[in-house]
Amino acid sequence: MAGFLKTEISSVVLLIFLFASFSEARDLIIGGKPNAWRIPTSESDSLNHWAQKSRFIIGDSLVWEYDGSKDSVLQVTKRDYVTCNTSSPIETYTGGNTKVKLERSGPYYFISGAEGHCQKGQKLIVVVISEKHRHFNGVSPAPSPAEIEGPAVAPAPTSGAGRLTGGFFMLALAALLVV
Numbered sequence: 001m002a003g004f005l006k007t008e009i010s011s012v013v014l015l016i017f018l019f020a021s022f023s024e025a026r027d028l029i030i031g032g033k034p035n036a037w038r039i040p041t042s043e044s045d046s047l048n049h050w051a052q053k054s055r056f057i058i059g060d061s062l063v064w065e066y067d068g069s070k071d072s073v074l075q076v077t078k079r080d081y082v083t084c085n086t087s088s089p090i091e092t093y094t095g096g097n098t099k100v101k102l103e104r105s106g107p108y109y110f111i112s113g114a115e116g117h118c119q120k121g122q123k124l125i126v127v128v129i130s131e132k133h134r135h136f137n138g139v140s141p142a143p144s145p146a147e148i149e150g151p152a153v154a155p156a157p158t159s160g161a162g163r164l165t166g167g168f169f170m171l172a173l174a175a176l177l178v179v
């Protein structure tokens with residue numbers, strides 16, 4: 001009886017850990033510190049330098065903190081990112097406290113809405129990795145912006161394989177509980 005209870009409790013604990021790891025959602029402050037949304041002073045100060053060292057997963061949110069009276073965040077196409085064209089953004093975020101949830105894999109392009117800032121390097125590419133990459137290729141870093149800007153590279157397709165694996169473990173655990 002005691003043995004059975006022990007098995008059951010450890011299964012429940014395991015289940016809780018699994019749920020916790022699947023529902024993990026992080027708020028990532030861009031640049032890793034407040035007020036990083038500004039013209040970079042050097043290449044190593046740039047947000048893309050920070051982004052290349054970071055991993056972005058579906059469900060994460062990016063958080064910008066900046067002076068809303070002087071700046072804004074524009075989500076743009078790759079073309080508008082490269083040319084710093086602020087005239088027709090996909091999304092415009094204002095107000096000084098911007099949060100963008102990353103809901104798909106692949107690249108996201110952001111530029112400053114402040115006049116001339118994008119040209120001076122206030123821009124950011126975030127590459128969100130798919131669940132598949134997360135499970136089977138977890139240690140590989142996100143592709144660098146240079147790789148993405150190459151002509152032949154398409155964003156990695158989203159895949160449910162990771163979720164399926166997770167679902168299988170859930171089933172196995174549920175079976176354990178019943179036994």
Ligand SMILES: *[C@@H]1O[C@H](CO)[C@@H](O)[C@H](O)[C@H]1NC(C)=O
Nearest residue numbers: 080083084085086087088089
């Ligand atoms: C910026 O984008 C708009 C809309 O796509 C386009 O009409 C305009 O010519 C572009 N400006 C430059 C400088 O490329």
